[in-house]
Amino acid sequence: MAFVRRHRGILPLALLLPGLAWLIIFFALPLYYQGKISLETGSIFNGFHFNWHFRTYTDAWSAYHTQFLRSFWFAGLSTLLSLLIGYPLAYAIAFRGGKWRNALLLAVILPFFVTYLVRTLAWETILDDSSPLVSFLQTIHVISPHGRVLATTGSVVAGITYNFLPFMILPLYASLERIDDRLLEAGADLYGNRRSVFRKVTLPLSMPGVVAGVLLTFIPAAGDFVNATLLGSPNQTMIGNVIQSRYLELNDYPTAAALSFTLMAIILVMVAIWAKVAGTEALMGTEAKT
Amino acid sequence: MTAEAYPAPGGATRASSRPPGTSLATRVGRKVLHWSLPVYSALAITYLLFPIAIIIWFSFNNTHSRFNFVWQGWTLKHWKDPFQVPGLLNALKVSIEIAAISTVIATALGTMMALAMVRYEFRGRAPLNFFVFLPLSTPEIVLGAALLSLFLSLGVNTGFITIVIAHVMFNISFVVVTVRSRLIGFDRSLEEAAQDLGANAWQTFYRVTLPLIAPGVLAAGLLAFALSIDDFVITNFNAGSTVTYPLFIWGAARVSIPPEVNIVATMIFVFTVGIAILTVLQQRRAEKMAAVRPEQEAIA
Numbered sequence: 001m002a003f004v005r006r007h008r009g010i011l012p013l014a015l016l017l018p019g020l021a022w023l024i025i026f027f028a029l030p031l032y033y034q035g036k037i038s039l040e041t042g043s044i045f046n047g048f049h050f051n052w053h054f055r056t057y058t059d060a061w062s063a064y065h066t067q068f069l070r071s072f073w074f075a076g077l078s079t080l081l082s083l084l085i086g087y088p089l090a091y092a093i094a095f096r097g098g099k100w101r102n103a104l105l106l107a108v109i110l111p112f113f114v115t116y117l118v119r120t121l122a123w124e125t126i127l128d129d130s131s132p133l134v135s136f137l138q139t140i141h142v143i144s145p146h147g148r149v150l151a152t153t154g155s156v157v158a159g160i161t162y163n164f165l166p167f168m169i170l171p172l173y174a175s176l177e178r179i180d181d182r183l184l185e186a187g188a189d190l191y192g193n194r195r196s197v198f199r200k201v202t203l204p205l206s207m208p209g210v211v212a213g214v215l216l217t218f219i220p221a222a223g224d225f226v227n228a229t230l231l232g233s234p235n236q237t238m239i240g241n242v243i244q245s246r247y248l249e250l251n252d253y254p255t256a257a258a259l260s261f262t263l264m265a266i267i268l269v270m271v272a273i274w275a276k277v278a279g280t281e282a283l284m285g286t287e288a289k290t
Numbered sequence: 291m292t293a294e295a296y297p298a299p300g301g302a303t304r305a306s307s308r309p310p311g312t313s314l315a316t317r318v319g320r321k322v323l324h325w326s327l328p329v330y331s332a333l334a335i336t337y338l339l340f341p342i343a344i345i346i347w348f349s350f351n352n353t354h355s356r357f358n359f360v361w362q363g364w365t366l367k368h369w370k371d372p373f374q375v376p377g378l379l380n381a382l383k384v385s386i387e388i389a390a391i392s393t394v395i396a397t398a399l400g401t402m403m404a405l406a407m408v409r410y411e412f413r414g415r416a417p418l419n420f421f422v423f424l425p426l427s428t429p430e431i432v433l434g435a436a437l438l439s440l441f442l443s444l445g446v447n448t449g450f451i452t453i454v455i456a457h458v459m460f461n462i463s464f465v466v467v468t469v470r471s472r473l474i475g476f477d478r479s480l481e482e483a484a485q486d487l488g489a490n491a492w493q494t495f496y497r498v499t500l501p502l503i504a505p506g507v508l509a510a511g512l513l514a515f516a517l518s519i520d521d522f523v524i525t526n527f528n529a530g531s532t533v534t535y536p537l538f539i540w541g542a543a544r545v546s547i548p549p550e551v552n553i554v555a556t557m558i559f560v561f562t563v564g565i566a567i568l569t570v571l572q573q574r575r576a577e578k579m580a581a582v583r584p585e586q587e588a589i590a
Contacts, residue, residue, distance in 0.1 A: 015406035019399035019462050020418075026459040027425050030436035033443045085334050092331040102570060106563075107335050113562045114342055115520055117539045118555040121547060122341035125348060128359045165338065215427065223429025226522065230543060240431045240523075247435055247527065253442065260435040264428055271427050 031264075038257035048253065056258045064242050064259060068266075071238040074153070074228075075221035078160040082168040082217050083210070085161070090172035090209070091202075094179075108169050116163060120230050123159050124150065127231065151233035159227035167216035175209030176202070211278040219267060239263055342559065349552035358549050372553040381538035382554065388450070388534060389518035392457035397511040399458070400465025401503075407466070408473040425463045433460060434527030441528065448530035456528045457521060461514040468513060472506025516562075 038056055042048035061068075093104045111119055126133055127149040137143045149155050179202065187201035188194075225240030239259060246256035348358055352365035373379040403422070407415065425433060437456055441448055480502065484494045500507075522536035529537055539551055 012406040012410035012412055015402040016418075019403040019466070022399060022458060023421065023425070023462060026437060026440070026455055027433070028421075030433075030438075030440040034436040034439040037439050037443065085337070088327060089331045089334040092327050096327065104331075104335070106566060106570075107339060110342060110559075110563070111338055112516065112520070113559045113566075114345060114555050115522075115536055115539065115558070117522055117536050117543065118345060118551065119341055121539070121543060121551075122344045122348075125344055125359050126341065130360050162337070162341070219427055219429055223431040223523075225431065240429075243431055243435055244526070247438065253439070256435060257439055260432050264432045267427070267429060 034257045034261060037253050038261050040254050042254075044251040044253075053254070056254045057262065060255050060258045061262065064239065067237055067239045067242050068262070070236070071222050071240065071263075072266075074157055074160060074236075074238060075218050075224075077157050078164065078221045079168075079214055079218045081157070081161045082165050083213065086165060086168040086172055086213065087210075090169050090176055094173055094176035105173065108166050108173075111162075111166060117226065117230075119163060120159055120226055123155070123162065124230055127155050127158075150231060151236070153232075153236060156227050156232040156236045156238075159231045160221050160224055163224075163227065164217045164221055167220070168213040171212035171216060172206065172209040175206045175212075179205045207278065211274070215271065215274065219271075222267060223263060345552050346556045346559070349549055349556050351549050351552075353549055358547050358552065368549040368553055372550045372557070375548050375550045377533060377538055378550060378554060381533045381535045384450070384532060385519050385535040388453050388457060389515045392454050392461060392518050393511055393515040395454075396458045396461035396465050396514050397507060400462045400510060400514075401469050401507050403462070404466045404469035404473055408470055408476075422463050422466050425460055426467070430460075430521075430523040434524035437524070438527040448528050449532045452528045452530070453525055453532060453534065456524050457518045460521075460524060461517060464513055464517065465510040468510035469503065469506045472503055472509075476502065 036050060037048070039053050040048040040050045041053045041056075089108070093101055093108075097104055114122075125131065128134070129148055129150065134143075134149050137149065138145050138147060143149065183201055183205070184197060187197040191197050191200055223240050225238055225244050228236045228238045228241055243256050243259050243263070246252045246259065348361070349368065350364050350366065351358055351361060352363040352367070353360070354362065407418065407422075434456070437452075437459070438448070440446075441452055446452065481494050481498050484498045485491075489497065520536065522540060525534055525537060526540065533541070535554075539547075542548070542551060
């Protein structure tokens, strides 16, 4: 950047320090304590002792690998669905929105104006066994005559997709909207038909949005437990449910900490691979700096 | 070769080069293609808004059971006194207090960090960028569980203050990212002009820098407030016996969900949508004013 000055003064440090200290004490330090707790043994009644008990990790994995895999499966599926629903919508708003653009964007973020839990409860109402939608699905034989929608994989994935869809649409819109119309005109002159212009110009230029949208959808989806609790049955239990109940209901802190740590490690590895594939500039939103 | 040998650029030639009398099937096909995107988008918007309509609709439900899942007919009786449900009003108050306090702290700290990170070159700026980004790429449940580990290990009782601490923690990164994007397009020569005119560092910041980045800071603050008031997962870990609005709903979801929950949700929804629309209108008017001004000066 042209305007950055080399500054040896105390000012940058003074500006940084309070926020940085907050993040170190309440974000980084907690991770250290979580690591420490995950290697302890004991119980809430007899107290916990630190003794490098790595067995907790292997035990936790063998007990709950189903929930881990299910979480990533549900999260992946919801992310894919969000992309399929969100991309055409973001494209339509960016290129065909016209004077309705702002109104449509507002419609996309409107769900955020209702509390997350209330939104999910609304889906519980919509998919309830006695709801008109479910009886309609029964009539047209999409589900069996006494079949349910609630407490299935479908309802949980639908809920997760719904709740994180705006996180997919907004970055997609941001990157599509930034595309210079002249590039599309040039593309039309060079490639002719609409499909190849989309494939060779629009899609590559919107990749930063896809990269960001996938992360913003996948990460919260993988750690979610609200949808599985309210819309699912024990057959849809995700790793978030296990961590939550081990921590807060069963007070089995070492197992919960080990599971939480494993979840974070897996997601960090996935993000790192994704960043390697897609490029860090798109990821950190720093590409605008030139 | 002269320039006339090339076809003129632009859509006019392309449109006229299309054969006018194509078959019915092609025309229908083109129509379908033309309308498929708007129809698909309308369906997607419906999917996004349908649950909101359900929430508002069911706030008028004349329900007699403990759960509000089945439609029983219209009534206004719950709207007469939505806060008669014990605990609901208090939970809402607690949520607003926590959101207000944590927003002020997070916005101040985050804006300062963003200023330092964009303005100054120092060793370790790249790792710092990564460190600030890290909380955003960590699932909420891990953030909440880790923070509880800290409080458990240090023997801190969880409650109102620990919720505020947690909300500031996850909001700082959002504020930094939002304000930073605003600062990147910032014209430093305006500040230099102020200093040339004799302003000291503080005056320059207060009179020039702050007004220019204010929209970004305001946006960051609104985002922080919204995230704080809506947060359930992290709060659930660090709340102790304090009950926020989302925690109240979570508790109610297991025992009984009164229509009053829908009423409060509807009220918050209408209120925030009103603010959003007002902000947009205000912005549009400001843009119009800015567009008009140069002309007026030219006339004068």
